[in-house]
Amino acid sequence: MNQMLKYEDCGLKNIWLANGFRYEDLDGVGRCLEIDDIDGLHRAIGHRLVNYKKRLTGAEIRFLRVEMGMSQKRLADSLGVDEQSVSLWERTKRRPAIAAERMLRLLYLERMDGTTKVAELIAQWNDTDRQEDELRRVFEDTEHGWRLAA
Numbered sequence: 001m002n003q004m005l006k007y008e009d010c011g012l013k014n015i016w017l018a019n020g021f022r023y024e025d026l027d028g029v030g031r032c033l034e035i036d037d038i039d040g041l042h043r044a045i046g047h048r049l050v051n052y053k054k055r056l057t058g059a060e061i062r063f064l065r066v067e068m069g070m071s072q073k074r075l076a077d078s079l080g081v082d083e084q085s086v087s088l089w090e091r092t093k094r095r096p097a098i099a100a101e102r103m104l105r106l107l108y109l110e111r112m113d114g115t116t117k118v119a120e121l122i123a124q125w126n127d128t129d130r131q132e133d134e135l136r137r138v139f140e141d142t143e144h145g146w147r148l149a150a
Helices: 038-051 058-067 072-079 083-091 098-113 118-130
Strands: 021-026 030-035 139-142 145-148
Antiparallel strands (some): 021 030
């Protein structure tokens, strides 16, 4: 039976690899761990995190954020919270609101699979939030129903 590897380099404590890894001796470095298709491994871990029903831990939130290539500030902006909230979620037992956690899961799926346009919509909403509310919005009745006039 092959020996399993506890894979903690991703920042999570409960990941084990049954195969797909080996140790190689490199000149001047020594024995090094080689993992086949590490990007694929991280995608598989991320998909498992976003698809299970349990609430995410701080380490899992950090893993997803890092895999998306987002800073704490950028994730906070996307979720409509402040940067300190994301930091607290990652470092302590504080949890995001369920809606924010669901949005994080959707953002991950969009980033990795391109299945949704969540980030684009959030950016649009953020831009809209910054505009003045007093702009006049004109609607017109068309053959396809009411629409915002051009």
